[in-house]
Structures are given as C-alpha cells and as structure tokens.
Amino acid sequence: MNPSENVSSPRRGLTVALVGNPNTGKTSVFNSLTGLHQKVGNYPGVTVEKKTGSFTFSDTDVELIDLPGLYSLVPKSLDDKIASDILTNPKNKISVIDIIVLVADASNLNRNLYLLTQIMDIGKPVILALNMMDVAKRNGLKIDVDCLQAELGVMVVPVVAKKNKGIDELRRGIVALGGKQDTLKTRHLQVEEEFSRVLEPVCDYLKENTYYNEDYCRSLAIRFISSDDAIKYLEGEWSRNLDGARLKKLIGTARKELEALDINWHMAEARLRYKWIDRMLGRCVTRSDIISSDISERLDKILTHSVLGPLIFLAIFAAIFQTIFSYAEVPMNWIDSGMHELGLLAARLIPPGLLQSLVIDGVIAGVGAVLVFLPQILALFFFLGILEDTGYMSRVAFMMDRVMRGAGLSGRSVIPLLSSFACAIPGIMATRTVHDWKERLITILIAPFMSCSARLPVYVLIIGAFIPAGSVFGVISYSALTLLSLYLLGILVAAVSAYVFKKTIKGTGRPSSFVMELPPYRRPSLRWTALQMVERARLFVTDAGKIILAVTIVLWFLASFPRSGGQGDDNDFAKTPIEQTYAGRFGKTLEPLIKPLGFDWKIGIGLITSFAAREVMVSTLATIYNLEDADEGSVDLRQALVSDTDPQTGKPLYTIWTALSLLVYYVLAMQCMATVAIVRRETNSWRWPALMIFYMTTLAYLASFTVYHIGKIWG
Amino acid sequence: MRTLNDLKPGETxxxxxxxxxxxxxxxxxxLGVMEGTPVVFVKSAPxxxxxxxxxxxxxxxxxxxRARCIRVN
Structure with missing residues (x-):
C-alpha cells in the first residue's frame, strides 16, 4: 500500500485525502492539521482548485490533499468528479491515497454518514473526524464515540478544529493507521438474499473489468442499478476498461429481475444506506429534550425576512462597495506612484533610448497594470470570504434565486455578478461556487457586462463633457440618469445574453436546479480568510499576470514605433507623437470602420489603448490633446472634446450622439485584457475568451451604430 | 394528495x-429526502x-x- 514502508529509513511518507460534505468545517480541519504548510494550485488540465498541505508527526511525513466538498460519490459537478476519481480510481493520475479522513459535522451526522458509508466501501483505511463536537453538545446531542467506533468499524476522533481541539489525536490516528489495511469490514448495504443474487452478474463483470476490489464492486453495482446518473459518469470516465453497452444491458436485466421480485431498485443505494444509518444512530446518539434556543435560526429570521432580508443584503453590499471604492483607492495610488518612482529610478539608471522606454513604458507599466488590480481583488476576496465563511452567501443565493431564474441562471450566480460591478476579475474567479459547469460558463460570459469601476472614469469624462445640465422633473439630473441607464443597459444585455447562451450552449442535460444546503450561521475565521485571499491573489498575479505583462509590452511597442521620423530627435521617445505610431496608424486605419459609430481616429487610438484597462482611454485622449496630467474631472479635457471641430465642415466633431454611442460602446465591448486573461485561466481554453471578445464587441458595435444613427435621424 | 409545496411555514x-x-x-x-422522512417546512424566500x-x-x-413533485402526508 505504502511504498516507503519497505525502505529501511525510519522516515515514512503517507498520502491522506481529506473529504467530507460541504459546510462541515473540512477546511478548518485542513488548516489546523497543516498550519501554514499549504498551497493552492489546480488539478492538471482543469480549473478545480487543488489544495495540498503537509505535516510531520513522529517521524512520518504526511501529505494532505483537501478534496472538494461532496455529498456523494455520484458526481454532480467537475469538483465532485475529481474528488471521487482520486478516491476510487486506483489508476488516477493525480495521487495514490493511503488513508481517507472524512470530516463530518457532529451536529448533523445523519446526512454526513451517507458519504462515509460510501467511502468505507472503497476498502481503504478510513478515519472519521467528528468536527464541531461543541456545537453538537450545545444543540443537545449526546454522541457516544465508542459506540460509533464499534458500529462503524472505523477509527473515530472527535475534534473542534476552530479551537484546535483533538487535532493532535487526529494526527496520531493518521500515523498509527498508516499503511495498515482496513481489516474491519461492515456491510452497510444489507440486502436480501435474492437481491444479492440478482447483483452477482453485474458485480462479476465489474470485478473482471475494473481495478476495484470485491466490496467496492458490489457497492458500485448497487449504485448503477439505483440510478442512471451514476452510469452516465461511468461511461465518460472508464470507457477504456469497460464496455458500457454490455454493462448497461446487465444492469437492465438486473432491474427487471428485481421488479419481478417486487423490489424497488430506484435509488436502492440511498434507501439502504439511510436505513442503516438511522438504525445505527438511534443506538449511538441521544437527543436531550432541552434544546437551547437556536441563535442561527433567530438570525436567519431577520436576514432572510421578506422585507428586511433584501434590504440588509443591499446594505451589506453597498458598504462593501463603498469600502472598496474609497479605501482601495489609497493602495492603488501607492502602487501607481511606486511604479512612477520605479520608472524615475530606471530613467536614471538606463540611458535614454529604446531600452529605457521598453523598461519604463513596457515592463514597469505592465507590472503596474497587474498590481493595480490587486487592492480591489484582495478587498473583494476578503469580504466575500468572510461572508462565505459565515454561511450568509447561501442566503443571498436563496433570496435571489427567483430573480436570476428569469435569465436561466440560479441564485448561485448572484455574488460573482455583483462582484463584477467592482471588477470582473474577482467576479469571474468567484464563479467557482457555481457548481454547474454550464451555469458557471454563462456567468463568466456575462460578467463583464456589469459596469466595473474602470469604466467609471470614462463615463464621468464623457457625461461631464456632453450631457447637458438640467433634470427630469427637478428630481434626477440628466447626468445621473445617463449614468444609471448605462448600468441598467449592462444588466439588461447580460440577462438577454444569459438567456441566449442557456438555449445554445450544450450542457450536461441536467435541468437548472437549485437544491442547496443552507448551513447554520457561523463565526468567520479572519486568519484563514486572509490566508485564502493571499493565495487567490497569488494565482491572479502569476497566471493572469503573465498575459497582462505580455499584452502591455505589445501595446508599448504599438504606441512607440515607428520612432518619430529621423528629425535628429531619435533619443527622445516620449515625444513621438502618438498619431505617428502604429497605434496612431491603427486608429486612423480603424477610422472607416468606426466612422459609422460616430468615432474618429482619436477615439480609435483610445479604443486600442483601452485594452490595457478601460480608464486608459482618458489618459490617451489627454495625450492626444496635449494635456499633461488631465484626468476625467479635468475641465480642460472636457473643453477640448466639446470644442474640437471637424477640419472640413467646421462643425463640432463630437456631438451628444457621438458621446452616447461611445458610452454604449464602453458598456458592452470586451476591452479588458486582464479579464480575457482570467477567463482563459478559469475556463482553461482560449475558446471562451475568444468568443467573449467577438460577441461582446459585435454587440457593442451594433448598439453604438444604432444609437448614433437614431441620433442622426433625430437631427 | 398534498405536496411539499402546499405546506405552511412551521408545518411538519x-x-x-x-x-x-x-x-x-x-x-x-x-441528501436524505425520501419516503418516510419527516420534513419541516421552514419558510419560503422573500x-x-x-x-x-x-x-x-x-x-x-x-x-x-421540485417541491410540487414530492407528495407528503
């Protein structure tokens, strides 16, 4: 079992898988076991987060894999699939597991034990870590640990992971069990003699054609007979070893025979296991009559109250956004000025010329472009992490499900989309909580329609310059109304796009479902939320950062070459007029294409440079109009835009319809390379980011065209 | 026969x-929702x-x- 056992060295190595239902405090157990010795990565080829850690206990090095939380070995999502593959398939390419530690919520044992009994059938040594024993006690549950151990036939260790209780006992247990085969066998799937006989052909076939042992084959046979869902999974994964058609035929025959015997085969596995669990728990757990009033339930009455609930939800998110917008600004400015200082330093160290320009405007600007997103991403991840930890997130999904259903999504997509109003990057990373792959993909595809904070400077500049003063009925100013309409336009287009994708993208065929656990409210752990936040940010910097840096260097090249035409001014890069560079020429080449939208070459250049980040539009226009240090609030820049005239007609170059067309374009177009990079990362393919650039930009073009032409007809 | 959908808050x-x-x-x-399992209807969303x-x-x-597809006693 354990290869290092045969080695003469006293040091041993063990690989332990940590499994359990979601919301059982599995991550707390993992954190307590490994301390800071952990890292987050991805499983090869997929975007499921892989968390590993290690600890050493009495000369044994233990490698711990924290598997995604799951309710059953019949997979429902990609996460489940990976977890169940690592656990059950001895030929999986990721890891060979020596011991399985199942973390169960002691205050909610019944359902937790369903997965345990399935996992025990695999035949590997299993330890049951009974977490949250304190909560169970408070809820009036008396759990007889010895009784459980005897009935289940596995080692049971009570722990309170958040208080570090029982963790050393768990470490000792793991090391003590290391390498030993599980000799205790209990049969949780107790079936009648005749049922057993019917199972035999399926069992035999599985035994001959898989790597599994006899017990697990029997367990699998019942699973396949129980539900077609389990067979679907089998066909995809192990078709090499098994003839799916032959197995299906065997299963069909077995089902018919069971029907003849008057045995209900449908979900027989669930029925049998729960029957066994109910009986066993009746013996080992007693419930005292005095139940202290449940704080969680009282809290929930307020937080999901039909009127107060949505209001509190809005208030919480308003507060988070306010914090992000006002406080993230500070470190963002530090990063900006830090990069500026670094540029000055580079300017002193490197003589003027090509290299200096590359370092300052290419590399340092590129690193800055990556880092400048970090404060927002970190802040958002921190708050979302806290809310997730408390159990509030599932309430948000619960409250908002009805709203999202109109677009073919479920309540789980609310948080990613909401986060995207700050920045699409953390929003898209937050789609990991959407379990259904198709729903997750749709959420990713529509997230950039939420107007992010980078669009705001552009909105403010254009609205400030072109939208007339005045108000509707003296209540809401035209400017505010325009801004609001832009946000609503994004939401509307997102909803329609989601609906279209729902109808066109091929999915698992599973109908959109919203069966979701609502865990009790719990106190969040600041320390681990912070740790997780840092890990996520690290992934962003290392993975998406590479692409962002590369694109920035390309943009630098486009905006600096060719060098200004040999006027003896070769060394002075900064003074190369932008309209003479490739970016400028592109802007001009683009002009015929964007003319129908009311844009000229100057805006064209801005559209190109916006790819670094949308707000770069503002500084690009400032550069074109030779206004140093102008920002979106600058009166000069607004004036320059309004008073710019068409050299041929002498009329104002930009009208209010140009402005509206441009605003609509910024709402809808896919312009952010960081978003493209993160979509590439999260979908593990260039296909989806490519689709996004294409469909969003096409939509933006058509919408701007329409707006501009309505304006022309209007006069 | 009544379904899970017909229950009132607090009803078992x-x-x-x-x-x-x-x-x-x-x-x-x-997830343990099956024939013979007692359920309490807690509430509906806002x-x-x-x-x-x-x-x-x-x-x-x-x-x-989905609740409409679950018959209760």
Missing amino acids: AVIDSFTENDADMDYLME LGDPIEIDVRGYHLSLRRS
Whole structure:
C-alpha cells in the first residue's frame, strides 16, 4: 500500500485525502492539521482548485490533499468528479491515497454518514473526524464515540478544529493507521438474499473489468442499478476498461429481475444506506429534550425576512462597495506612484533610448497594470470570504434565486455578478461556487457586462463633457440618469445574453436546479480568510499576470514605433507623437470602420489603448490633446472634446450622439485584457475568451451604430 | 394528495412519494429526502420561491417546481 514502508529509513511518507460534505468545517480541519504548510494550485488540465498541505508527526511525513466538498460519490459537478476519481480510481493520475479522513459535522451526522458509508466501501483505511463536537453538545446531542467506533468499524476522533481541539489525536490516528489495511469490514448495504443474487452478474463483470476490489464492486453495482446518473459518469470516465453497452444491458436485466421480485431498485443505494444509518444512530446518539434556543435560526429570521432580508443584503453590499471604492483607492495610488518612482529610478539608471522606454513604458507599466488590480481583488476576496465563511452567501443565493431564474441562471450566480460591478476579475474567479459547469460558463460570459469601476472614469469624462445640465422633473439630473441607464443597459444585455447562451450552449442535460444546503450561521475565521485571499491573489498575479505583462509590452511597442521620423530627435521617445505610431496608424486605419459609430481616429487610438484597462482611454485622449496630467474631472479635457471641430465642415466633431454611442460602446465591448486573461485561466481554453471578445464587441458595435444613427435621424 | 409545496411555514409532514424520477430527485434522495422522512417546512424566500425545509437535522432549499413533485402526508 505504502511504498516507503519497505525502505529501511525510519522516515515514512503517507498520502491522506481529506473529504467530507460541504459546510462541515473540512477546511478548518485542513488548516489546523497543516498550519501554514499549504498551497493552492489546480488539478492538471482543469480549473478545480487543488489544495495540498503537509505535516510531520513522529517521524512520518504526511501529505494532505483537501478534496472538494461532496455529498456523494455520484458526481454532480467537475469538483465532485475529481474528488471521487482520486478516491476510487486506483489508476488516477493525480495521487495514490493511503488513508481517507472524512470530516463530518457532529451536529448533523445523519446526512454526513451517507458519504462515509460510501467511502468505507472503497476498502481503504478510513478515519472519521467528528468536527464541531461543541456545537453538537450545545444543540443537545449526546454522541457516544465508542459506540460509533464499534458500529462503524472505523477509527473515530472527535475534534473542534476552530479551537484546535483533538487535532493532535487526529494526527496520531493518521500515523498509527498508516499503511495498515482496513481489516474491519461492515456491510452497510444489507440486502436480501435474492437481491444479492440478482447483483452477482453485474458485480462479476465489474470485478473482471475494473481495478476495484470485491466490496467496492458490489457497492458500485448497487449504485448503477439505483440510478442512471451514476452510469452516465461511468461511461465518460472508464470507457477504456469497460464496455458500457454490455454493462448497461446487465444492469437492465438486473432491474427487471428485481421488479419481478417486487423490489424497488430506484435509488436502492440511498434507501439502504439511510436505513442503516438511522438504525445505527438511534443506538449511538441521544437527543436531550432541552434544546437551547437556536441563535442561527433567530438570525436567519431577520436576514432572510421578506422585507428586511433584501434590504440588509443591499446594505451589506453597498458598504462593501463603498469600502472598496474609497479605501482601495489609497493602495492603488501607492502602487501607481511606486511604479512612477520605479520608472524615475530606471530613467536614471538606463540611458535614454529604446531600452529605457521598453523598461519604463513596457515592463514597469505592465507590472503596474497587474498590481493595480490587486487592492480591489484582495478587498473583494476578503469580504466575500468572510461572508462565505459565515454561511450568509447561501442566503443571498436563496433570496435571489427567483430573480436570476428569469435569465436561466440560479441564485448561485448572484455574488460573482455583483462582484463584477467592482471588477470582473474577482467576479469571474468567484464563479467557482457555481457548481454547474454550464451555469458557471454563462456567468463568466456575462460578467463583464456589469459596469466595473474602470469604466467609471470614462463615463464621468464623457457625461461631464456632453450631457447637458438640467433634470427630469427637478428630481434626477440628466447626468445621473445617463449614468444609471448605462448600468441598467449592462444588466439588461447580460440577462438577454444569459438567456441566449442557456438555449445554445450544450450542457450536461441536467435541468437548472437549485437544491442547496443552507448551513447554520457561523463565526468567520479572519486568519484563514486572509490566508485564502493571499493565495487567490497569488494565482491572479502569476497566471493572469503573465498575459497582462505580455499584452502591455505589445501595446508599448504599438504606441512607440515607428520612432518619430529621423528629425535628429531619435533619443527622445516620449515625444513621438502618438498619431505617428502604429497605434496612431491603427486608429486612423480603424477610422472607416468606426466612422459609422460616430468615432474618429482619436477615439480609435483610445479604443486600442483601452485594452490595457478601460480608464486608459482618458489618459490617451489627454495625450492626444496635449494635456499633461488631465484626468476625467479635468475641465480642460472636457473643453477640448466639446470644442474640437471637424477640419472640413467646421462643425463640432463630437456631438451628444457621438458621446452616447461611445458610452454604449464602453458598456458592452470586451476591452479588458486582464479579464480575457482570467477567463482563459478559469475556463482553461482560449475558446471562451475568444468568443467573449467577438460577441461582446459585435454587440457593442451594433448598439453604438444604432444609437448614433437614431441620433442622426433625430437631427 | 398534498405536496411539499402546499405546506405552511412551521408545518411538519412525512414524505410519501415522488412523482418524478429524474437526476434532481435522485440527488434529493442522496441528501436524505425520501419516503418516510419527516420534513419541516421552514419558510419560503422573500419572493415566494425557493423554499427552505428542515430534513434530517439540516436545512435545504429547493424550488417550488421540485417541491410540487414530492407528495407528503
């Protein structure tokens, strides 16, 4: 079992898988076991987060894999699939597991034990870590640990992971069990003699054609007979070893025979296991009559109250956004000025010329472009992490499900989309909580329609310059109304796009479902939320950062070459007029294409440079109009835009319809390379980011065209 | 016969049977929602749908369209 056992060295190595239902405090157990010795990565080829850690206990090095939380070995999502593959398939390419530690919520044992009994059938040594024993006690549950151990036939260790209780006992247990085969066998799937006989052909076939042992084959046979869902999974994964058609035929025959015997085969596995669990728990757990009033339930009455609930939800998110917008600004400015200082330093160290320009405007600007997103991403991840930890997130999904259903999504997509109003990057990373792959993909595809904070400077500049003063009925100013309409336009287009994708993208065929656990409210752990936040940010910097840096260097090249035409001014890069560079020429080449939208070459250049980040539009226009240090609030820049005239007609170059067309374009177009990079990362393919650039930009073009032409007809 | 969808907040019932057998219903059974299981209807979401039930000592939310497929006593 354990290869290092045969080695003469006293040091041993063990690989332990940590499994359990979601919301059982599995991550707390993992954190307590490994301390800071952990890292987050991805499983090869997929975007499921892989968390590993290690600890050493009495000369044994233990490698711990924290598997995604799951309710059953019949997979429902990609996460489940990976977890169940690592656990059950001895030929999986990721890891060979020596011991399985199942973390169960002691205050909610019944359902937790369903997965345990399935996992025990695999035949590997299993330890049951009974977490949250304190909560169970408070809820009036008396759990007889010895009784459980005897009935289940596995080692049971009570722990309170958040208080570090029982963790050393768990470490000792793991090391003590290391390498030993599980000799205790209990049969949780107790079936009648005749049922057993019917199972035999399926069992035999599985035994001959898989790597599994006899017990697990029997367990699998019942699973396949129980539900077609389990067979679907089998066909995809192990078709090499098994003839799916032959197995299906065997299963069909077995089902018919069971029907003849008057045995209900449908979900027989669930029925049998729960029957066994109910009986066993009746013996080992007693419930005292005095139940202290449940704080969680009282809290929930307020937080999901039909009127107060949505209001509190809005208030919480308003507060988070306010914090992000006002406080993230500070470190963002530090990063900006830090990069500026670094540029000055580079300017002193490197003589003027090509290299200096590359370092300052290419590399340092590129690193800055990556880092400048970090404060927002970190802040958002921190708050979302806290809310997730408390159990509030599932309430948000619960409250908002009805709203999202109109677009073919479920309540789980609310948080990613909401986060995207700050920045699409953390929003898209937050789609990991959407379990259904198709729903997750749709959420990713529509997230950039939420107007992010980078669009705001552009909105403010254009609205400030072109939208007339005045108000509707003296209540809401035209400017505010325009801004609001832009946000609503994004939401509307997102909803329609989601609906279209729902109808066109091929999915698992599973109908959109919203069966979701609502865990009790719990106190969040600041320390681990912070740790997780840092890990996520690290992934962003290392993975998406590479692409962002590369694109920035390309943009630098486009905006600096060719060098200004040999006027003896070769060394002075900064003074190369932008309209003479490739970016400028592109802007001009683009002009015929964007003319129908009311844009000229100057805006064209801005559209190109916006790819670094949308707000770069503002500084690009400032550069074109030779206004140093102008920002979106600058009166000069607004004036320059309004008073710019068409050299041929002498009329104002930009009208209010140009402005509206441009605003609509910024709402809808896919312009952010960081978003493209993160979509590439999260979908593990260039296909989806490519689709996004294409469909969003096409939509933006058509919408701007329409707006501009309505304006022309209007006069 | 009444379904889970017809219950009022706070009402307890025992599940009788399912009117559908699809992947979603199989999933509910794996979560312990099956014939003979007592359930408490806790409440519905602010917009009336989905609903929250208490089953086997934990809380679960599901849409009314699914609750309609679960007959109760």
